[in-house]
Amino acid sequence: MHGRRLATLDEIVGLAAPESAKIIDMVESWAKSNDIGLTVLDVGEDITDEHIEREKTTLGISIGGDGTFLEAARSFAPFQIPLMGINSGTLAFLARVEPLDVEDALTAVYRGRASINARQQYEVTAGDINTTGINEMFLQKHPPEDRYGTKVGSLHVFVDKEYVGKYFGSGLIVSTPTGSTGRAYSNGGPVHYPQNNRTLQIIPHETISAAVDPIVVSQDSEIDIVLDSDFDIDIDGGRQFERLESDTVVHISGANQPVQTVRTPYDDAFISAMVDKLDWGLRTVDNDGPRSALEDNITSSDFKERAARVAREAARSAGEPLQELHGQVENIQYKTDKSDIVTEADYQANDIIETAINSEFPDHIVQSEENDQTVPTEGYAWIIDPLDGTGNFAHGNPNYSISIALLKDRIPVVGVVYAPEPADMFYAIDGRGAYQNDHKIEPTSRSQLDESMLLSGYDPSGEFLQAFYHETQGVRRLGSAALNLAYVASGSADAVWEHDTHPWDVAAGLCLLREVGGRTTDQYGSSYELSFNATDQRTPLLASNGSVHEQLISHIDTSDLMSE
Ligand code: IPD
Ligand code: CA
Ligand code: CA
Numbered sequence: 334m335h336g337r338r339l340a341t342l343d344e345i346v347g348l349a350a351p352e353s354a355k356i357i358d359m360v361e362s363w364a365k366s367n368d369i370g371l372t373v374l375d376v377g378e379d380i381t382d383e384h385i386e387r388e389k390t391t392l393g394i395s396i397g398g399d400g401t402f403l404e405a406a407r408s409f410a411p412f413q414i415p416l417m418g419i420n421s422g423t424l425a426f427l428a429r430v431e432p433l434d435v436e437d438a439l440t441a442v443y444r445g446r447a448s449i450n451a452r453q454q455y456e457v458t459a460g461d462i463n464t465t466g467i468n469e470m471f472l473q474k475h476p477p478e479d480r481y482g483t484k485v486g487s488l489h490v491f492v493d494k495e496y497v498g499k500y501f502g503s504g505l506i507v508s509t510p511t512g513s514t515g516r517a518y519s520n521g522g523p524v525h526y527p528q529n530n531r532t533l534q535i536i537p538h539e540t541i542s543a544a545v546d547p548i549v550v551s552q553d554s555e556i557d558i559v560l561d562s563d564f565d566i567d568i569d570g571g572r573q574f575e576r577l578e579s580d581t582v583v584h585i586s587g588a589n590q591p592v593q594t595v596r597t598p599y600d601d602a603f604i605s606a607m608v609d610k611l612d613w614g615l616r617t618v619d620n621d622g623p624r625s626a627l628e629d630n631i632t633s634s635d636f637k638e639r640a641a642r643v644a645r646e647a648a649r650s651a652g653e654p655l656q657e658l659h660g661q662v663e664n665i666q667y668k669t670d671k672s673d674i675v676t677e678a679d680y681q682a683n684d685i686i687e688t689a690i691n692s693e694f695p696d697h698i699v700q701s702e703e704n705d706q707t708v709p710t711e712g713y714a715w716i717i718d719p720l721d722g723t724g725n726f727a728h729g730n731p732n733y734s735i736s737i738a739l740l741k742d743r744i745p746v747v748g749v750v751y752a753p754e755p756a757d758m759f760y761a762i763d764g765r766g767a768y769q770n771d772h773k774i775e776p777t778s779r780s781q782l783d784e785s786m787l788l789s790g791y792d793p794s795g796e797f798l799q800a801f802y803h804e805t806q807g808v809r810r811l812g813s814a815a816l817n818l819a820y821v822a823s824g825s826a827d828a829v830w831e832h833d834t835h836p837w838d839v840a841a842g843l844c845l846l847r848e849v850g851g852r853t854t855d856q857y858g859s860s861y862e863l864s865f866n867a868t869d870q871r872t873p874l875l876a877s878n879g880s881v882h883e884q885l886i887s888h889i890d891t892s893d894l895m896s897e
Contacts, residue, residue, distance in 0.1 A: 342443050343389035344370035346380065346414070348405040350397025353421050357396060359435050360419075367443060376401045380408040392442055392595065394419055395428055402427040403569055406452075406467050406592040415449045415593040417442065427511065430597065441597040444692040445685075450528040451591035453509045453552055459566055459575075459583035466569040467592055468512035470585055473504040473538065475563035475576055485541060486562035492535075492554050502540035504564065507533055507556060507585050514607065515570070522547045526603060528596075533587060552587025559583075637739070637747055637762050640694070644737040644749040645760055647689035651682035651719060651735050652753030659754070660729030676727055679703055682719035686737060690715055697739075702837045708865055711742050718837040722813030731755070736815035738840035743863060748844025750819040759819040759845055767822055767848040774823040776849050776878035782888060785881050788817045790831035797830040800894040818842025821876055822849045828877035828885055830856075835870050836863040842876070852879045856895045858886040 345364055349357055357373055364371040372384050376397060385391055393416040395405035402418040406427075409416050418428030419435055430438045441447050454465045474486035488505060490497040508517035510525030510532060518524060522536040531552040537545045550556065560581050567574050577583070658678040683703040690699050698714040700706040708714040715738065720726060722733035731754035739747035746763040759774070761767035767774050779785050782801070787808045789797050802808050809826070811817060815838055817829040822845040831839070840863060843853055853861040853876045864870045877885060889895045 342369060342392055344386065345372075345392045345394060345439075346384050346409075347371070347373040347394040347396055348376050348378070348380070348401060348408065349373050349395075350376050350401040350421065353396040356419055356421055356432055356435060359432070360394065360396070360439070363436050363439050367439075369443070376404050380412070385412055385414065392417060397421055397428065399427045400570075403467055403572065406454075406594075407465065410454065410465070410590045410592050413590070413593060415595045417447075417595040417597070427594075438597040442595060445688040446692050447595050447597045449593050450596055451531075452511050452527055452594055453531045453533070453591055454588035455507065455509055455533060455585055456588040457507075457566075457568065457583065457585045460577050460581055462566060462568065462573060462575055464568055464573055465588045465590075466572065467509060468569045469506050469508035469516055470569075470583075471504060471506050471516055471538070471567040472558065472560070472564045472577075472583065473567065474502075475565050486560075486564060488561055488564065489559040490535060491557040491559075492548070492550055494555070494557075497535075497548065499561075500537050500540060500545065501542050502537050504538035505558065506536040506538055507558075508536065509533060509587075512569075517547075523549070524607065528594075528603075531587060531591075533585070554586060556585045557582055558585070637765075640739045641747045641749065641760055641762050643689060643693045644739065644747060645751070645758060647686045648735045648737055648749050648751035648758070650689060651685040652751055652756075654678065654681045654685070655720060655726070655733070655735070656753050659726060659731075659733075676720075676723060678726065679720045679723060682735060683717070686717050686719055686735070690717075690737075700837065702835065707867070708740055708743055708836070714740050714743075716740060716837050716840045718815060718835075721815040721838060722811075725812040730812065732811050732813055732816065734813045734816040734819075736837065736839075736841040738844055740840065740863075743865065745840045745844035745847075745863075748841030750815045750841050750845065752813075752816055752819075757819075759823065761822075761841075761845045761848040763844070763848075765848070767845045769819075769823050774845075774849060776822055776846075776851050777824045777827050778880055779827050779878065780880040780884065782881065782884045785827035788820065788826045788829040790814045790817060790829065790834070792830065792832050796894045797832075800889060800892045804888060814838040815842050818876055819845055821878060822846045822851060824878075827881050828875065831874045833871035834874045836865060839863070839874060846876055850879050852877050852882040854882070854886070856886075856889050858882075 391414050393409040393414045395402045396419045405416055419430045420428040454467050456465050457470050474484055484503060487499055487501050489499050506517050510527040510530040513522055513525040517536045520536050520538050522534055532549050534547050534549045536547040560579055562579050564577050566577050655678055683701055687699050698706050700708045700716045702718045708716055718736040721736050726733040734750050734752045737749045738745045748761045750759040759769050782804045785805045787801055787805050789808050789810050792798055798808050814831050814834055819842055820826045821829050846853055855873050856875055861874050864872045
């Protein structure tokens with residue numbers, strides 16, 4: 334399923350059609366009671382930098398029908414602000430939140446229960462027109478001067494410089510997936526599911542040629558249309574309209590900036606809107622049988638699966654700002670010493686993950702490296718490191734990760750380690766194996782030190798390096814404890830040593846390793862336990878594929894380098 338989560342909300346900027354006072358009042362009182370800033374402008378007014386605070390998470394709303402939504406889409410797109418459409422019109426496909434659901438929909442966004450989807454726009458130049466649109470561009474033969482003149486014109490179409498042919502008729506439509514339910518549909522075009530669908534389609538309008546079918550092309554295709562007669566160009570149902578002379582070249586392709594639309598559980602589903610508004614024969618509005626069956630499936634799939642899904646979604650959402658800030662960290666704070674750092678990125682990722690978990694599991698405690706909660710001794714709770722490998726991150730090195738674990742009675746039962754740069758998602762569910770990007774993983778089966786490749790985390794006096802460097806095929810220091818464990822679980826290293834670990838560094842990785850049959854102990858071979866000791870939670874960890882563990886322990890024992 335597409336769609337990332339909108340995890341936080343600081344302010345709302347709205348564009349409202351005339352006669353929307355009632356809905357504006359509702360939004361105003363909701364914003365006031367949730368302490369969220371609100372600015373509402375009249376449709377037609379320009380949104381500028383003055384209205385939008387860059388460092389805040391802003392939600393754009395349109396209040397009106399589809400026309401207002403389209404205007405708002407154009408205004409918000411340059412700021413990459415997600416847009417929610419509140420419908421006060423009648424036939425709306427785009428503004429999909431009904432007035433009665435306004436408060437619930439805003440609350441859903443506020444609690445992180447909304448997702449953001451991209452809608453393709455097009456870019457067109459012709460004559461004096463140079464604009465973007467979200468629905469369709471319509472070229473219609475300019476009406477004849479007298480009633481005997483022809484209403485039929487012709488034009489030539491090229492896609493990526495390849496000649497498609499000469500279209501005869503009253504015109505041509507180039508539409509986005511969003512526009513597919515409008516004029517394009519009335520002229521025999523297919524309906525496109527609009528979310529995250531990046532295409533354009535070319536549809537003849539009242540053609541007089543037989544067998545001219547619509548063509549669907551990619552958003553990157555360059556479409557050139559050369560006019561044989563005078564045509565009128567109409568952008569998004571009248572937003573811009575102009576007469577074009579014969580021989581004009583119309584150039585159209587997908588726009589770089591999509592419109593970010595917000596979906597909440599209160600949006601009319603797309604197919605239901607089709608059934609309702611276009612009287613589709615596939616099913617009735619009340620008969621959403623197959624959908625209910627799907628939902629039953631989802632509710633019957635169990636709690637840990639759901640928790641793993643939420644954790645993966647939260648990790649992906651938190652990965653986005655991390656990738657944006659990666660390598661441009663200016664503001665570093667030092668916690669205890671020069672290597673113990675925290676940045677704005679750690680806090681942003683932390684907020685996103687906490688919000689996502691809180692909204693799905695409001696009764697669960699979330700302990701994080703960046704908060705002062707503690708996992709209770711019994712029941713379910715979460716432990717997270719929103720950014721593991723902050724040192725690498727701040728220096729622009731891609732070896733950093735997000736670690737999220739669900740614990741039951743302080744034992745990890747779900748573990749997610751996500752590395753945003755390579756987009757590597759490692760996860761494990763108690764009793765159900767461990768995965769990397771949905772492929773089952775397993776560790777190596779090496780049992781001999783001289784065949785093995787080891788990893789080392791924090792090793793302040795270099796004791797692990799000294800003990801093992803010449804005994805093995807190498808000891809690598811990468812910089813994220815959570816990711817090191819994921820690498821051992823998935824077979825790209827045979828073992829890892831960390832001089833001290835906090836529970837948030839390793840809880841998710843321990844779950845991965847347990848699921849693949851790895852072993853986790855201290856340097857003497859005693860079983861590793863997560864420590865929730867209030868004063869010092871640091872514990873040494875030796876983790877391996879399982880089969881090389883005995884040799885590791887006996888070498889530590891004989892080398893005498895690592896015993897304290
Ligand atoms: C650190 C990293 C590092 C490990 C340290 C951790 P942070 O976490 O995981 O690899 O050796 O012990 O504290 O501070 O980047 O979250
Ligand atoms: Ca860490
Ligand atoms: Ca951290």
